Amino acid sequence: MPFTKMHGCGNDYIYINCFEQYIQHPEKLSKIISDRHFGVGGDGIVLICPVENADAKMRMFNIDGSEGKMCGNAIRCVAKYVYDNNIAKKEVLKIDTLSGVKTIELKVKDDQMYEATVDMGGAILNPSSVPVLIEEEEALIDFPIEIDGATYNITTVSMGNPHCVLFYDDITSINLPIIGPKFEHHPLFPESVNTEFIQVENRTTIHMRVWERGSGETLACGTGACAAVVASVLNGYCDKDTDITVKLLGGELVIRYTDNSVFMTGPAKKVFEGIFQW
Numbered sequence: 541m542p543f544t545k546m547h548g549c550g551n552d553y554i555y556i557n558c559f560e561q562y563i564q565h566p567e568k569l570s571k572i573i574s575d576r577h578f579g580v581g582g583d584g585i586v587l588i589c590p591v592e593n594a595d596a597k598m599r600m601f602n603i604d605g606s607e608g609k610m611c612g613n614a615i616r617c618v619a620k621y622v623y624d625n626n627i628a629k630k631e632v633l634k635i636d637t638l639s640g641v642k643t644i645e646l647k648v649k650d651d652q653m654y655e656a657t658v659d660m661g662g663a664i665l666n667p668s669s670v671p672v673l674i675e676e677e678e679a680l681i682d683f684p685i686e687i688d689g690a691t692y693n694i695t696t697v698s699m700g701n702p703h704c705v706l707f708y709d710d711i712t713s714i715n716l717p718i719i720g721p722k723f724e725h726h727p728l729f730p731e732s733v734n735t736e737f738i739q740v741e742n743r744t745t746i747h748m749r750v751w752e753r754g755s756g757e758t759l760a761c762g763t764g765a766c767a768a769v770v771a772s773v774l775n776g777y778c779d780k781d782t783d784i785t786v787k788l789l790g791g792e793l794v795i796r797y798t799d800n801s802v803f804m805t806g807p808a809k810k811v812f813e814g815i816f817q818w
């Protein structure tokens with residue numbers, strides 16, 4: 541099975557062209573091929589599929605086989621793949637996702653690395669739409685919850701997929717493999733949750749680590765960076781209608797939170813192509 545390995549800020553996926561092949565059980569394939577020792581290695585797989593209402597459709601599966609409803613780093617790479625492989629040779633592309641059709645503007649920086657700006661759509665703040673099971677109509681902002689006897693102040697945001705954002709003075713010392721699953725598997729989050737840990741540097745710069753549902757700690761999370769900037773604005777650390785730099789383990793994303801949409805700008809890079817025997 542032919543594949544293309546690509547990444548956005550080190551959030552790496554195995555991309556499969558489903559204009560040319562059909563994958564019957566992507567949830568099984570993701571678990572096998574994502575393994576860094578017995579497979580290709582990645583944070584999951586992304587299927588690039590034909591669709592009527594857009595240039596292509598993206599289906600993304602985490603390492604555990606669960607299907608993500610949106611993936612910010614992957615959609616930039618899908619746009620690059622669609623352009624490079626002449627599926628749609630346009631600098632403005634429309635990619636369909638389980639969270640609707642997104643518009644991506646590509647800028648070719650060099651032959652292997654592109655920069656893309658994605659209109660990620662509006663941030664969803666109503667708790668029942670994130671979803672988070674708390675009887676509140678208003679957005680959860682700096683909302684205290686108790687997990688295993690400890691209190692955490694959470695801000696919850698959906699970018700088409702669920703996010704829980706927390707703020708710390710120092711994120712370098714957080715033990716994500718211990719704390720991440722506590723949120724990922726908590727009954728408060730019926731569809732599980734991606735959890736972002738934020739350290740604010742100034743009004744235009746934040747640092748982020750992330751524990752992704754279904755994949756664990758990744759080097760970057762595009763939807764998570766968007767949710768983190770929305771949460772930073774809601775908590776008064778950053779401003780709307782301003783480019784905020786999100787510094788991640790694998791690189792940087794620039795996020796702008798406006799009344800209508802959240803915009804994300806970042807890299808998309810191809811690493812190699814190959815044939816997977818399975």
Ligand SMILES: N[C@H](CCC[C@H](N)C(=O)O)C(=O)O
Pocket residue numbers: 551600602607608609610611612613614701702734752753754755758760761762763764
């Ligand atoms: N783990 C996420 C999907 C991947 C999101 C992340 N890699 C991104 O770049 O947005 C979920 O299940 O909601």
